[in-house]
Amino acid sequence: xxxxxxxxxxxxxxxxxxxxxxxxxxxxxxxxxxxxxxxxxxxxxxxxxxxxxxxxxxxxxxxxxxxxxxxxxxxxxxxxxxxxxxxxxxxxxxxxxxxxxxxxxxxxxxxxxxxxxxxxxxxxxxxxxxxxxxxxxxxxxxxxxxxxxxxxxxxxxxxxxxxxxxxxxxxxxxx
Numbered sequence: 001x002x003x004x005x006x007x008x009x010x011x012x013x014x015x016x017x018x019x020x021x022x023x024x025x026x027x028x029x030x031x032x033x034x035x036x037x038x039x040x041x042x043x044x045x046x047x048x049x050x051x052x053x054x055x056x057x058x059x060x061x062x063x064x065x066x067x068x069x070x071x072x073x074x075x076x077x078x079x080x081x082x083x084x085x086x087x088x089x090x091x092x093x094x095x096x097x098x099x100x101x102x103x104x105x106x107x108x109x110x111x112x113x114x115x116x117x118x119x120x121x122x123x124x125x126x127x128x129x130x131x132x133x134x135x136x137x138x139x140x141x142x143x144x145x146x147x148x149x150x151x152x153x154x155x156x157x158x159x160x161x162x163x164x165x166x167x168x169x170x171x172x173x174x175x
Contacts, residue, residue: 040121044099048073053097059170060086067091074103074116077145079136083173085154087161088131094124104139107153115140128155 047053053073059081060070068090073080075098086092096105096116103116105124114122138149154173156164165171 040123041119042097042121044097044118047097047099052095055080057170059172060084060165061170062087067093070094072096074098074105074138074149076100076142077149079138079149079151081172082151083154084136084151085156085161085165085171085173086128087158088128088155089158090127092126092128094122094126096122096124101142102140103142103149104137106137106139108135108137110134113139128153131155131157 042053048055051057053071058071058073060068062068068086070084070086070092072084072094074096094105094112096114097120098116098118100118102118104114105116105122106113107126110126110128112124112126114124116122132155134153134155136151136153138146142149161171
């Protein structure tokens with residue numbers, strides 16, 4: 001190789017590095033100025049007082065289109081409610097928020113896996129094809145009691161779910 005070709009390759013590499021840095025800076029500034037449109041925010045300090053995430057609204061509710069919506073709060077060091085019951089073969093939407101720190105929301109054996117960030121509502125859609133029980137641990141370290149933060153999801157046959165929980169506004173394992 002000649003000195004000229006080494007200089008040319010050095011300039012090409014410098015241009016590529018500069019281009020990558022420029023894209024990173026542009027992306028960072030763009031997402032700071034223009035938040036993604038599907039982000040739903042909530043006042044984490046008052047979420048339990050009124051609205052969607054107050055205690056009476058937590059758990060599973062069946063919508064007019066026969067889908068299920070599960071509302072939960074992830075807080076140090078528990079999921080509320082601690083046990084969720086949902087019907088099988090039904091579209092299920094989990095809506096989860098946190099009043100304190102970042103938590104992880106994972107349902108073992110499914111495609112459900114997201115972070116729960118204070119001030120935001122995490123929404124995950126899934127469908128459980130089989131009945132059974134799934135463990136739901138927090139998978140983001142949230143402080144000293146993190147290892148005890150877990151819950152579970154009971155998936156019931158649709159007819160059994162309607163028989164046991166059909167007349168309730170909100171279904172939970174306790175109900």
